[in-house]
Amino acid sequence: MTFHDIYLLSPEMSMAGLAAVLILVDLVFSKKSALTAIAFVGLAIPLTLSIVLWVDLNDQAVTQMDADFGTETVAFVVDKFSLFFKFLIVAIVALVVLASSEYADKFQRFRAEYFALILFSASGMMLLASTVELISIYVSLELTSLPLAALAAFLRDDKSAESGLKFLILSTISSAVLLYGMVLIYGFTGTTVLADIATQLGAIDLSADEAFGANVLLFGVVLVIAGFGFKIASVPFQMWAPDVYEGAPTPITAFLSVASKAAGFAVILRVFYVAFDSEMLSRDWAAVFAVLAILSMSFGNLVAILQTNIKRMLAYSTVAHAGYLMVGLSAVAARVPEAIAGPSGVLFYVSGYAATNLAAFAAIIAISNRVGSDRIDAFAGMSRRAPFLAGVLGFALVSLIGIPPTVGFMAKIYIFGAAVNANLEWLALAGVINSVISAYYYLRVIKVMYLQAPEDESHVSSGGMPLKIAIFVAMAGTGFFGIYPTPLINAARTAIGVLIS
């Protein structure tokens, strides 16, 4: 490992290092409230390093780092695609840390561990965006998941424990499935490096009328999709989401719903666009994603209608949004002009979704912390008790429906446009009809907040300064990119340009 390698990995390293520093500081100093500040300010280091790398990359597409597995193997690359996700994840972590500042009072003694686990998980996600080799992907994935299981159980009450255990078990099972899929692919191609897999598959004569050309390959790819499907909570691998979301501490729910999803899509894009890039293969897996997209959207939206707990409702909504994102995934594969529209749509959507969902969750944290309940009924009359928070939550929900002037609107149009572009009009139609269904349950929350009389008239304060900053930033992102999305779309297109020439 040369100095250059260290430099390339510096954002991840500083992230993990920050986590270690937090634990050490906690041992030495007794003042717990300083930890939030340290965690937040410390995030400037990975951010700066990422910016330095982005500038350093300039026009040069890729800088890579070799790992030594007997032969010389490329394990990690730093390109604009991975850096896009690194920025996104650092931003998400920063907002989650701010939003946790009050919530963490519930487990005062373990504040340092709480933040450290978030940072460890985040460093795993950042690695995930950079890996180009199956074994590294698996290791990064585990680094991402295990801290999350601990975090989900952090409240140490019944629901939280159930949430953590459920996440741990199901995440392990999905990892096993993923690993098995990887083994099959390795067996078929004799390599674990994504680019080499593509070369090998190109060299083999696959029969065109069989899905993926060969049964082993079909089986392997389907298992990989299943493993990643768990990460992004797509139907039929979504059953952990509602229980885990409900039981986990709310900031962790927010973290899970956006960061975990972003990292999942980063690795999916990387694997499928690099390794399974050939025209025949991409047609097959695009069809799989199209079907999963429809299932996820329909199931998520329909079941969300029945929910009475807002965290559970958002859990099903996140399943639906995984579906919308997969519309973008499947739109990619059809090799039409502007093939970039679909995958860049995924990047755009996932960033917009992050801003929107974080705004929603930050408002929910502030409200439910004071009201003491996650039930939708408890939000009655919030427009009078907490006009600012109700406004933020309302705005975020409008963005989740996809009504202007919000980033949700722009992102949906962009991603459905990509589907139309790829001749998948029926898929786009299924998407917009699902948006209509989703309008019903999102609007119901708005209705409760603005129309129903509150149980008591007492004022609900908007929370401390850190939470307010988090809300404000997420809200500003939702609004700004809804009116002027050009910078974000351009960044997404630059990033995805690395994978698709």
Added chain:
Amino acid sequence: MAGAFMIALFIRGDRNIRIFAAAVSLAELVLAIVIFALFDLDAGADQYQLIDKAENWIPIDSFKVQYFLGIDGISAPMVLLTGLLGSVAVYSSWSVKTRVREYFMWLLALQSAVMGVFTALDFFMFFLFWELELIPMFFLISIWGSGRREYSAMKFVIFTILGSAFMLIGILVLFYSTGTFDMTLLPEAIANGKLLLPIGTVFTLLFIAFAVKLPIWPLHTWLPDAHTDAPTAASVMLAGVLLKMGAYGMIRVSVSMFPGVISDIAWLLATAGVVNILYGAAVVLRQTDLKRLIAFSSISHMGFVLLGLSVVVGVDGAVSTVGLTGAALQMFTHGTITGLLFLLVGYIYEKAHTRYIPDLGGLAGKMPLLTASLVVAGLASLGLPSTSGFVAEIHVFLGAFAVWSWLTAIGAFGVVITAAYVLWMIQRSMFGPRNPHLDDVSDATPLEMLPVAAMVIAIMVVGIYPSPIADVFSSGLAPIVDSLQNVGVAGLR
């Protein structure tokens, strides 16, 4: 220029909200009049004017969106109408007591969204404004409405958003087929280009959204609920302007972009128009709630718009502007007439505390001003000469009779039924013996009569001297008629 409307919205103080809102809406009215006056009839028929264009909004090759606003002969009168009804809606809301700030915020947001729909020349902008109008209306109905307001508001949103879901796909297909959202370039691009889907499918996708909004039977069921339960100002806007978005979309998109398809299905439009006229009118006869009555009469009147649109096929390849002008005029006049009717009913409800017709009666003696205005509005609604209703309906019938003589003859029965229910409504609610519990009602104050007077003047002016508005409409419709003409000639060969 129209962009100024948007900015004006977001400046607001805590105090004197009403006055501020009134000032803003008045300013918009003045601007709308200025826009209408500035509209230059001689500038050449197919010219868009007062263009506000910024090409670099989203300048990405695969997703090129411009900020592009402008008006032509079709949108200029609609801008005027929106300005007029917008101020009327604000003035008529003086009595709103709860959550005043939010109320006026949503009302103005609604108005600017509608204004945006009428002026957008970029299809993406058109869709954006089309969607933008949903949330304000949802809040207006569900917070300040009456009756089953939450149900009605939700129904309104779901119907509209379902329609626009189809429209979105249509728009996206058009964009990815032609590479532009620019509505001024699209008609030609569609005629010359190859679309990703069959042209009839694209047309249908777009048409559904307009059909829901207009509404065409059987997609109308949201309308009576929403109109009845909305607060007065929202009803005025809903009936006066929002329905016109559907009609405007049909002319701007369905007719001008798809002249071939619309000619093929003109018989369907004519039939749907007649069904709307008769169904609406027949159902009105059964209504006992004043607002619901007017709501169903709107369905009936929108049938005339459809009938006017169906004239697009022309006779022997010669398409006349009469029918289309009639449809456009009907949009404008129905906006003023029904707006006025809802306003008056709102006043009556405020003073008599009931809209149930059997509970009313004999109000003429107590409220002569309101009664007189209601008579004027009612007569205009049934199309009495010298009111704007007559001008519009005669255009429609003249145009339609040449093409669809039998259907038009049947549709003309609608006028008879209209006369019946309007007179019956006025007679039962305003004249006859007075219900004892209405003994202490008072007439409208001069301040309240101000918007009423403005609308009455608008109705009478257009009725007696329609040419300013009619000419502007005709100038906007001329290029559309030309393209239809070509289709017709091509069809004959």
